[in-house]
Amino acid sequence: MQNKFKYVIVGAGPTGLGAACRLKELGIDDFIILEKENLAGGLSASFTDGMGFTWDCGGHVQFSHYTYFDALMIKALGKEGWLNRQRESWVWIKDRFVPYPFQSNIRYLPKEDVWKCLQGIIRQYKQPSFTKPANFREWIYSSFGSGIAELFMIPYNFKVWAYPPEMLSYNWIGERVETTDLERVSKNILFELEDISWGPNSKFQFPKYGGTGSIWLNVASRIGDDKFHFCKTVNSVNNLQKTIHCTDGSTYKYHNLISTMPLDILVNGLQEIGNGMKEAVGSLMHSGTHVIGIGLKGAPKEDLKTKCWMYFPENNCPFYRVTVFSNYSPNNVPDINTHWSLMAEVSESTCKPVNRNNIVEETIKGLLNTGLINHADEVVSKWHRYLEYGYPTPSVGRDTVLNKVIPELDKQQIYSRGRFGGWKYEVSNQDHSLMQGVEIVNKLELNINEITFPFPATANAMWGK
Ligand SMILES: Cc1cc2nc3c(=O)[nH]c(=O)nc-3n(C[C@H](O)[C@H](O)[C@H](O)COP(=O)(O)OP(=O)(O)OC[C@H]3O[C@@H](n4cnc5c(N)ncnc54)[C@H](O)[C@@H]3O)c2cc1C
DSSP: OOOEEEEEEEOOSHHHHHHHHHHHHTTOOOEEEEOSSSSSOGGGOEEEOTTSOEEESSOOOBOOSOHHHHHHHHHHHOGGGEEEEEOOEEEEETTEEEESSGGGOGGGSOHHHHHHHHHHHHHHHHSOOOSOOSSHHHHHHHHHHHHHIIIIIHHHHHHHHSSOGGGBOSTTOTTSSOOOOHHHHHHHHHTTOOOOOOSTTSEEEEESSSTTHHHHHHHHHHHOGGGEEOSOOEEEEETTTTEEEETTSOEEEEEEEEEOSOHHHHHHTBSSOOTTHHHHHHTOOEEEEEEEEEEEESOOOGGGSSOOEEEOOSTTSSOSEEEOHHHHOGGGSSOTTTEEEEEEEEEEBTTBOOOTTTHHHHHHHHHHHTTSOSOGGGEEEEEEEEEEEEEEOOBTTHHHHHHHHHHHHHHTTEEEOSTTTTOOGGGOSHHHHHHHHHHHHHHHHHOOOOOTTTOHHHHHHHHOO
């Protein structure tokens, strides 16, 4: 049996690292971090393959909402450690690129489709719906009209979320999706305007070296090696005796447990928990994400040279998004003069199964179908990582579950926060996650109320740029 720690943090992703950083700043040394992998970073870690290509777990970009986060990023990599990038994102549809956001740039489509989209918006204006949408599907139709819904929003969202949109709520949307404005859309069509600067992430930063993961390795090194217990998978928690059990037989006692492991796994591993809690977390939904890195020889085609990422709503490829990862940093490839790289993301769920044995080959076929590459023999490296917990689904019943389970855990001094600890997609980027860790420590040590986890809309409005 080990010592009792004031804090045990489970998970060395951005949330756990945020909590640890804050404890350090407050002069509290009585804590440890248990992490099942052998490195820090969680879903924000990066990997270099045998050919020297660096990969993130899906395209990660920095577009922070918080001054604390921004300051930590500078401390981690220094001012010189970053590259500033202009977002260029596009939708590949009908054999052409349409700038993002799609809804503002429908003029790029064939004429019949422009009309279908416009007609849908006009009908919405003529006959607006005054009833509150019951789910994401209804929200899509009432916000964009049937044309944009059927051409882009419904098929694309199924590909991303891996669940039909009627199973999702829409209260996570906030600033993430621009809705349609008939006046603006009409002007763009008539005067052939490009409308691409919308959104909180029109500019972003990326580390010069080592991918996104280099940030978190640096943050971890500031916390101190002695605090990390790697290759420790938490198996169960005896919440009556405040003892954590790991799969290797080791045990740890805690006063406060800050957990960033998936909430459903945490609750199922609790010794004693109130009525209905395990059933409740059983209804939380998530999807898995396949990340497929394709290292290429040569150089990107002319029309990919400045693009960051592209969305794919059609069924001619398995992926919903591809990032031109060599455009983020030249150091993501072995030699930028002779190589470039693409990173694809494919979602998986019970509603959208994926054949894991051939997904890499299917991805390469998709890159050929969509014209991103010309020949399969350009491929010099293939990298595949499956993230079992990729996206926390904002399902229709999610908040009822969270409102029941999280306060009960809080009472027992088990604070479940972060992307899958808190399960709130709308506050599950790196900056939100880090701040959930910082804010829970501020609450416990300084009695300062949390904002990000309990009030996502407020957090996004307060720190939105
Ligand atoms: C495809 C994709 C694209 C993304 N793009 C962006 C982006 O562009 N910008 C952005 O800001 N964010 C992005 N994110 C989100 C970002 O990855 C998360 O915000 C961040 O990693 C969440 O941090 P976390 O600490 O809450 O969770 P995680 O990163 O999941 O960390 C949790 C940690 O807990 C560990 N753990 C789990 N179970 C156990 C256990 N039983 N015992 C011990 N340890 C355990 C895990 O190994 C992991 O290290 C993206 C995520 C994905 C999947």
